[in-house]
Amino acid sequence: MNTRFIIQRLVFSLLVVLGVTVVVFMIIQLVPGDPARVSLGQQATEENLRARRERLGLNRPLYEQYVSWVTNAAQGDLGKSLITNQPIGPQIADRLPTTLQLAGLALLIGMLIAFPLGIISALRPGTIIDTVATFVSQLGVAVPDFWMSILLVLLFSTTLDWLPPSGYTPITENFRDWLEHMILPAMTAGFISASIQTRFIRSAMLETLRQNYVTTARAKGLRERVVVLRHSLRNALITIVTILGLQMTALLSAVVVIEIVFVLPGLGSLTLDAVDARDYPLVQGTVLVMAILVTTINLGVDIIYFLIDPRIAHMEQ
């Protein structure tokens, strides 16, 4: 049963990735008019146009183009940039760590805020701290991520001069510098992530605190801390893990935006530059990698979810 569930999810994810490749492949095909002319501009000579069409593979039948693109992509060969003529794979590999580091740091900050806030407000519903938590989470959902970036820069860089407003140092070069440049973007994404998490942690905790086994635990005279952490939180975790997973897509979306604002060399800024330069193969590469990342995370969450609570597989049946 275990392996069957996991194989099912794996096949499903593979199908999604296959669908993703079709969508991403179509990016060039769907450009209105002649993608070669769009990418080269109106002044392009006929000779240049022919060369560009050949490079984009546009002179071959559609299915042939797709098959060769997918086969190459599966081997890590995403083609070459139209602008720099550099292979795209290494460029993405270069940028991916920044995006992942930012997402990881943001998730951590989000959890550090959301867990205490969500648990306390569930323990004391209707009190001031609960109202504050609800308000903060409503605020976090409504504040645009790029605007929060601006506000944090205005406060911590322009006014207080504590942190640099933008820029980046790789973690391998200088950890302190890296942290100084990452902390504002990570706080922005972390706060937004916390606002969503808090709501779900609160409601998951409220749900488990109402259960009979919690009442029993209290009746046995267990200390409140043990009741909350070992009996209530542990069971609430099942819901929370799913939400954290689902939230990763939203978090990656926010990270894309935030790294553009803070000029961090991640996949988001690479995509935007590629769109600006009409570098279609590069757009395809970044979008493909991000979608595969999301699908992998979702698969991971499904499996973790199942490991925490094997009843899930039976329910799916």
Next chain:
Amino acid sequence: MNNILSMREQDGPAPGLLAEALHRFVRHRLGMLGALIIGGLIVVAIFGPSLAPHEPDHMNFMSPFADPSREFLLGTDDFGRDILSRIMYGARVSLKVGFISVGIAATIGTTLGMIAGYTRKRFIDEAIMRSMDVLLAFPTILLAIAIIAILGKGVTNAMIAIGIVYTPIFARIARGEVLRIKNEDFVQAARALGSTDAAILVRHILPNILPPIIVETSLSLSFAILAEAALSFFGLGTQAPDPSWGLMLSESRKFFNNSIWMGIFPGVAIMLTVMGFNFLGDGLRDALDPRMKNVR
């Protein structure tokens, strides 16, 4: 007899149910606050030209980066244009993009979801829903950016992009609702009476799945407005010199040392609008569909 009564109740919300829902909504404090914010915003968007204290594009070269004052309530930008007037005009852009893009998503998504849920041919259901899964695999803003890479920059293409991005959510909700009610007595009765599938879907099923769709519309409007602001912020949506909240915030970044107001007020406008639609959506959910309370 009992069956006939329950069939009547199911066949579209009766007037009594609507009055009940309205009553519930009016008592929902946050929902009413949301309705108030959005109502005010719609008034500003429609009557902006007669309400705005200045022309949004009028440049006062003598007073760039002015602080808020009696003449310029929210200050001026780098060209000396009145920030308040530009925000009021920007409300039009935001609401237009919001309504049109969510309109696209709700129409296409609900239609696809209804077909997927209702069809007896499994491969149609699978084909539609797996395509929706594929769209959901992309981080939303990245998918919108990719679609704009295809269609080109501009506010119209931004609306199309946002519309496509939010289509799967409506499809999932509509399919789930159709699956829930398609075997109910009133649908079977309509079929027995010889109604065509299209008539059953439009006349009997659609009215019954509307409440969650309406709720999702309100919540999606807030996301759509955020997405438009983000795309315009990156220079992919509304183009200068049209006033758009996202674009105004983007321009403010160059002038942090001259004025902070340019970077604050358009953001407040976005935040209030998004909160307005979220509160409205919560209120509508509790009023129209009490079962869904606390689901999201």
